[in-house]
Amino acid sequence: MPLRIGIVGVGHSGFDSMTPGLSTRELMFEAASRAYEDAGIDPRKDVQSFICCTEDFWEGISITDEYMPDQLGAVLRPLCTISSDGIVGLATACMHIMSGIADVAVVESHSKISDVLNPDEISSFALDPIYTHHVNADPRFVAGLEMARYLKETATRREFCAQVAVKNKKNALLNPRGVHGANLDKEAVLNSKVAASPLTELESSKTIDGSIVFVLASAQKAKKLGNHTVWINGIGWSSDTPLIEDRDMARAAYAEQSAARAYKMAGVRNPATYFDLAEVDDTYSYKELQSLEALKLAAKGKAGKMVESGSFDRDGRLPVNASGGSLGVGHMLEATGLHRVLEAVLQLRGQAGRLQIPGAKKAVVQSWRGIPTATGAVAVLGN
């Protein structure tokens, strides 16, 4: 039987390059207030589990978990923090609900990257301190290494990666959250400055601030809450070895395994034809291609050609990152997965405005934790 956990409320705030007027906590309060109103719940009474997905170094406060309760209505309530992507937080909420610990669970994640003055220092500090950290370069060199291997092994043409950036940045122009939307051509993307070859600057997502909150409920409880329940029918997550040199650099193996688990749970037999839309990792241009292949939405080595031919355009056979993804909207640290889920949920509710894909019923969402991790998660959603 597929998993059946209801997403009964969503709320978000920020979605800007900087939010200097609000503290992290005020940003979270805004998103949480909207999510609770959307679900029609009182967080002080109706929620049995609160989950935050944050990472101390991004917050600039150690043991940052302790600073989460107040602005979520979670003072003296069960709360825990997970140092991983937001979709892993959703999976934890699903487990709390399935185990009977909670009927209603709340998941929050945010980015306040504008508070961090030297984010590269933090990404770089995530490299193995003894074995890898000696490379004194912008940590995107790890993406460059993956991309070079992916292009070689799959014989994908370089400009197909650029087309991912063109597509997603263009899609974002229709999205009110699309901070990095732009109308560019492939030449502009390819001719932008090289960050870490072969990856260029316009193929790298840029970070933004924002907070996203979801209210989840058991199937029974979901019937009584909200008006637009979207169901989580399958969820999976996975981590590859942290040894960069020992991973298969051409594949997103963590995404393959996460997808296999989520698909099995949801009863998805033929992913390539099953979904009406996909929101997948596009932290870097090639990542979208790698992810589409890992999710079996494209055959190995074929994702690039399909992007080029328009199969993944908003009006294509399978719209991929119709929201603009991370390249077009912005990257939100550990909240990136929740951003993708947010865009998919709005589509399945029919509330995506000018982005709306008519009749969207089934969606797949996939996240990656970013450099230098090999951790990802996948959720299968339906309305």
Add this chain to the structure above:
Amino acid sequence: MKLSQKITSYPGHEITPEDVKDGKYLDVVYKFEPKYSWAAGVAISRFLADLKEGRIIARKCMNCERILVPPRMYCEKCFRPTDEWVHIKDTGTVNTYSISHVGTDARRLKTPILVAVVDLDGATPGMGILHNLGEIEPSKIKVGMKVKAVWKSSSERQGAITDIRYFKPVGEE
């Protein structure tokens, strides 16, 4: 007598500073230097601006009628936005205190640091500020004693919690 005085030898192999200097044990040293500039937000920005003026400001929640300090734009008990700004006094009562004899580097301090939670007058009882005490013998500090803020001069104040130097005792009964 020190507890360790009776012990003449410890199990295992003792590492000497020479061993480390001679490279007998390998390690990698790196100084991690993240830098942050935390946005104070609506509530704390106003709080700091008022400290610069030598005043303490709080927020009131009309639902639970509490006067909250430090101020916040939301009431964590009611989960709703707070309603209005209220100036409170710079006097209060020592709720609890501790005399710290150890510095952040684990060394004994020559002059102990006097830390206290001060319930501020005008805020809801039980709400206040964590700060230092001054102009008092450590042995004279008592829970329940009345204290008042000692401010930096207006030219020295810069909109920081340290614009208050410390709290000192007032009106010894």
